[in-house]
Amino acid sequence: MDDLFTGRVAVVGLGYIGLPTAVALATRGIDVVGVDVNEDTVKAVANGEVPFVEPDLAVGVSGAVGIGRLTATTTMPEADAFIIAVPTPFLDDRTADLAYVHAATVSVAAKLRGGELVVLESTSPPGTTEQVSRWIAELRPDLRLPHATDGVPDVFVAHCPERVLPGRIMIEMITNDRVVGGITRRCAQKAASLYRVFAQGKILETDAASAEMAKLVENAYRDVNIAFANELSLISEHLKLDVWEVIRLANHHPRVNILSPGPGVGGHCIAVDPWFIVGAAPGLARLIRTAREVNDSKPHHVAEQVVAKTSRFRNPTVVCLGLAFKANVDDMRESPAVEVVAAIADALPDLDLRVAEPYTDALPRALHGRPNIRLQSANEALDDADIVVLLVDHDQFRSISRSRLEGKVVYDTRGVWR
Ligand SMILES: NC(=O)c1ccc[n+]([C@@H]2O[C@H](COP(=O)([O-])OP(=O)(O)OC[C@H]3O[C@@H](n4cnc5c(N)ncnc54)[C@H](O)[C@@H]3O)[C@@H](O)[C@H]2O)c1
Structure with a gap:
């Protein structure tokens, strides 16, 4: 078992899932930077406000911003872990629209130095997390990605789907069991060490595609x-x-x-x-x-x-x-x-x-x-x-x-x- 994660986390996408995740980490002492393309959202969060309705979130955001653990920006920062929680709607033909995940991956890839963890939280079809790893590899040929190496990669990539119930997000985010799927076992272990910072439920480690499929199932x-x-x-x-x-x-x-x-x-x-x-x-x-x-x-x-x-x-x-x-x-x-x-x-x-x-x-x-x-x-x-x-x-x-x-x-x- 990896030690508990320490370091800075960038949460990409400050919606119903990303913002509560950012608060959960920040209130447990992690330095969190919330990143969103929506300037109004970023302004609201930076002021300690919540741009939508979810019980107990407002007090969490104002508290986390107040103690200086949570900041918000439209510009992707450097960080030790990136959590991608952007929308995954479907297209007219009902296949997944991965454009938001791709855009978020591109901005994360530009900031990687080696040693980081990238977690996809967005609900995604099987194979998407590996696709994230491939996209990063294309953009950053200088880095070894886990889908392409048997050894220790430069970047760890995993999927951790969210199963919270709107209206109870702040409770269930902490108490629910979580599935953490890595491109490799090592990636799953790294991601588990991050979620263990705030999750009180069981953390179930598996491969990325099984984690993706479990959420859809x-x-x-x-x-x-x-x-x-x-x-x-x-x-x-x-x-x-x-x-x-x-x-x-x-x-x-x-x-x-x-x-x-x-x-x-x-x-x-x-x-x-x-x-x-x-x-x-x-x-x-x-x-x-x-x-x-x-x-x-x-x-x-x-x-x-x-x-x-x-x-x-x-x-x-x-x-x-x-x-x-x-x-x-x-x-x-x-x-x-x-x-x-x-x-x-x-x-x-x-x-x-x-x-x-x-x-x-x-x-x-x-x-x-x-x-x-x-x-x-x-x-x-x-x-x-x-x-x-x-x-x-x-x-x-x-x-x-x-x-x-x-x-x-x-x-x-x-x-x-x-
Ligand atoms: N809301 C839920 O109850 C729930 C539960 C389980 C899983 N999910 C999944 O979690 C993911 C996020 O859902 P949500 O409800 O939080 O969505 P949301 O629409 O509330 O928030 C998404 C945020 O991402 C931002 N964004 C879009 N593209 C971006 C980019 N390139 N960089 C940075 N920010 C970007 C948007 O501006 C928005 O603020 C989806 O895949 C969804 O299916 C949601």
Whole structure:
């Protein structure tokens, strides 16, 4: 086992993952330089502020900056370890867009002197960490990279995927077990010595591609299981059965634990990462692809059902509750609820459509340009509602009393009011 890492760390990408990682290291005595291409982000962090919402992060950032352990810059510094935590979205053909990882690697490569550790934290298809090593080798022929040498390399390269839950990042970053995959064993050991500085969970050392794949598999597992529940909801609806009752009964089997159906799957992890597996083995990832398709089709099905319900009324008011991608967060990225609302508005451009979302005071960009959609408080919107569609099980909506729903057509995609 390597000793605990000492030295200076550059965290590249100060988003939901990079900034908490920087804080975790800085508060344990490591000198951390946060690097981001976004000047506003850098300014905010340098002032001890957080440019987005995540519980407990603000106090961590102001504390780390206050004691002088965390600084922020747009210029890549020299450092002993580099942690790359930049976005990895997918392209139109659903393959991974590695442009951000490449750009970050290029700026890191320019600063290497020999002896450094480079860790890719971004969720990536198998082989990306080795690709990082190859990119560095091309840019820096003066250095020996681990994919190309049996001996001790000049630079150590590893992957350490992140599995924190938004809303609990500051807790889970410390307590979760972590997978650390090296291009070589030595690389994994080096990276483990860095994460051991703050991680209290187990550190599981493996090879880089297995670590990359394990992260994708975790999210594909969730996606496939949610797709099973969503498919059951479609079948139950067709058979005029209550899916929640069916699942409740089935889950009494000692080895059955079916998840909850919903209006689809959102967020930028579960709805994205399984495609990286499909991209890596298109002919083999049949179940994973189908699960994605089932979950992606659910918002359109929900919208069709709502549109069908409006035919019973002359000029109905439809109220959709929730826009976030899941309960009790403000994140609307890849949100199925937003898709449902957009699809209803597209199908019925003259419909009186009200939306309640307690975590925002503005409609997301995807809903701009549709004048028939109005953002209101749930309370206000329910007064006029003929049809109520529950899309997100925020606590605020769970507490709506049944009497408020009396006489209205209710379509509950989350099984909250059964
Ligand atoms: N957010 C999560 O809950 C979560 C969980 C697990 C894994 N991940 C993965 O972690 C990675 C980062 O995700 P995130 O949510 O932190 O993204 P984010 O969009 O919140 O932050 C990424 C940051 O990187 C910066 N950036 C982009 N290119 C850069 C470059 N060349 N140099 C320096 N900075 C650059 C951006 O300006 C941004 O501030 C992704 O691969 C994501 O899939 C995220």
